[in-house]
Amino acid sequence: MIRLHGLTKKYGGLAVVDNVSLAFPTGGITSLIGANGAGKSTLLHMASRLVTPDTGRVELDGRDIRSLDSMRVARHLAILRQANTITARLRVRELVEFGRYPYSRGRLTGEDREAVALAMHQMNLEPLAGRFLEQLSGGERQRAFVAMVLAQETDYLLLDEPLNNLDLKHSVDMMNALRKVAGELDRTVLIVVHDINIASAYSDRIVAMKDGRVVADGAPDDVVNPEQLAEIYGIDAEVHDIDGMRLAMYYR
Template sequence: MISVRNLTKRYESKEVVKDVTLNIEKGVITSFIGPNGAGKSTLLSMISRLMESSGGDVQIDGISLESWKSKDLAKKVSILRQSNSLNVKLTVRELIAFGRFPYSKGNLTEEDNRHIDQAIDYLKLEDIEDRYINELSGGQKQRAYIAMVIAQNTEYILLDEPLNNLDMKHAVEIMKILRNIVDELGKTVVIVIHDINFASVYSDRIVALQDGKIKYHDDTDKIINAKVLSEVFDMEFNVHHLGGKKICTYYQEGLCDCEDKSCIHKGNHLTIVQ
């Protein structure tokens, strides 16, 4: 479990994360949602020790974050930042191999290559594994970075907006992969995400932040609620039950609520991609 107690981040006189306390359970996907400036990415960065907190404490499996040695923490927690850039010329496979550095120290073993191959397979990167990163599209790069994190094979995987630059098809594939590594491999995933419907369909728990504070933290079914979401985002939401999932709309009223999956009314409709 990741235990966060009274965590605060302050820049001069401005507090961007304010006295946050929560437990992140093992073996589930927890999504951080909220409007821009709510403190989601800052909170994730402090939990991973990428950013120093101004107060409070984080414990990972009962050990205070500040007590973890860097080499041991890198085998326990991996993180994908919101923005990534490289100044060196690397192939996709070489980038993914960096995920094994806490174990290999640059001397890849058969075990390391097995994890690299598995990550390449998960992200469907076989066709481009020998291409250079700077030759790829934004979406291809993002998938390569996610593969690097998966190759690190940590118990806790923290992802800051991993769906950036991805088209719909690859965004769905990434969320399916995250769901699978939780369900099949017992990993714990924490994700900052803007797409409410992806959070609804794939998350087990949701933390809703607003103005640096936790507004709500509960099971996904309880958070994906028109009243709750309207309070968090300060706008009107409608929640629909489609295909056994809760799907949110926030564009306009009058969406067809017909249960007939073959409905071809001229009104607005939603499609669920699973």
């Protein structure tokens, strides 16, 4: 379990995350939603130890994450940032193999190669395995980075806007892959996502933030409603139940 205790982070005196406490039990997909600047990415980065909170603490399986060895953290928690920059000239397969470093230290075993092959299959990357990253489109690169995180085979996956640059088909494919990881492998997936309907259709839980604070937390049916969406985004939205999913119409 990941527990966040009273996390606060300020930049220039402004609290971008303001006294947030949350718990993420094992399994399922939790989507963090909210307007730009709501604090979603900063909260995710504090949960993964990339950003140090000004106050509060993060516990990973009952222990303060700051007290844990980096390699131990990397075997239990994987993070995908919103912006990923690689200066080395790497092929797709080589990038995905980096996900196995916490286990192999660069010397891949048969088990490591199986994990890499599975992650590449999940992201439909086999045809691109030998291509260099700079030869890929933005969406193809994004899928490669997500495959690297999947290959890490951690208990917790924290993904900051994993649908960036993806077309509709690949967005659906990725969410189905994450749904499978969360359901069949009982892993905890925490994602920052902007599409309300993607969050509603694929998540077990939605946490909505505004001005650095949590303003809604619950199942999609509890969060995706006109009143909550008006508070979170300041929009008027119609909400409909279609094939067991609660979907919002706000393009007007």
